[in-house]
Amino acid sequence: MGSEDHGAQNPSCKIMTFRPTMEEFKDFNKYVAYIESQGAHRAGLAKIIPPKEWKPRQTYDDIDDVVIPAPIQQVVTGQSGLFTQYNIQKKAMTVGEYRRLANSEKYCTPRHQDFDDLERKYWKNLTFVSPIYGADISGSLYDDDVAQWNIGSLRTILDMVERECGTIIEGVNTPYLYFGMWKTTFAWHTEDMDLYSINYLHFGEPKSW
Numbered sequence: 723m724g725s726e727d728h729g730a731q732n733p734s735c736k737i738m739t740f741r742p743t744m745e746e747f748k749d750f751n752k753y754v755a756y757i758e759s760q761g762a763h764r765a766g767l768a769k770i771i772p773p774k775e776w777k778p779r780q781t782y783d784d785i786d787d788v789v790i791p792a793p794i795q796q797v798v799t800g801q802s803g804l805f806t807q808y809n810i811q812k813k814a815m816t817v818g819e820y821r822r823l824a825n826s827e828k829y830c831t832p833r834h835q836d837f838d839d840l841e842r843k844y845w846k847n848l849t850f851v852s853p854i855y856g857a858d859i860s861g862s863l864y865d866d867d868v869a870q871w872n873i874g875s876l877r878t879i880l881d882m883v884e885r886e887c888g889t890i891i892e893g894v895n896t897p898y899l900y901f902g903m904w905k906t907t908f909a910w911h912t913e914d915m916d917l918y919s920i921n922y923l924h925f926g927e928p929k930s931w
Contacts, residue, residue: 732761737768737931744773748870750877754918767931772871778864782925785863786818790856790901793820797852798907805848807907812854817901820856824903829853831904831927841930844905856901857908860892863899863924873897873920880917902926 732738740757747753753770762768794809815823823829828851834840862873875881880895890896894913902908913919923929 732764735765737765738762739769739771741771742773744775747773747776750871776870778868778872778922779924780865782863786816786821788817790815790817790820790859792858793854793856795852795854796905796907798849800849807909809855810852815856817856820854820901820903823854824901829903837930844930848905851905853903853905855903855906855908857898857906858893859899859901860896861899862897864897871920871922873922876920 738757738760740760740762742753746756757763757768757770791814793812793815795812797808797810798805799808800806831840832843832847834843864872864874874897883889883891883895892898894917900908921929
């Protein structure tokens with residue numbers, strides 16, 4: 723199994739990166755057990771780079787008409803490291819409209835030298851130009867026939883909550899889709915701390931944690 727850090731216990735709580743082969747990638751539960759055995763869970767976060775031959779969706783050329791039903795504007799107030807965020811619901815827009823907005827001069831990511839420079843600009847400009855976030859959209863962009871690591875069907879114990887109890891907890895045992903731009907922010911929720919949360923970046927700029 724491929725990993726950048728083979729220390730079994732990960733005593734430094736390093737955020738580890740894994741590069742599974744396609745054969746290793748086929749069994750979700752087995753691979754999660756493997757990265758736990760390497761101590762990945764000690765950091766609270768692990769990065770898994772899928773094998774190149776794995777594709778969750780054959781093409782993204784057909785998603786511009788997908789509707790973001792309730793985008794939110796994230797208005798942040800505060801200073802000196804203590805901030806409050808207010809979410810203001812905006813009118814529905816399509817993914818194509820959102821992409822053009824995100825790439826516009828007003829909302830696009832500023833020029834930066836490296837990640838540290840970008841992070842400084844994030845905190846410096848947090849209370850200016852409130853970004854628009856396409857958040858909490860029920861569903862996913864995965865093709866229905868994707869068998870491996872399909873966020874809509876991971877075959878974990880959470881599936882039993884719906885199957886045996888008839889309980890659907892949106893965003894917990896069902897997938898949510900998000901469209902973000904520069905400065906859109908997602909805070910960890912209680913369920914993200916108590917349960918494992920899996921996120922896949924379909925396209926766009928790298929995600930910062």
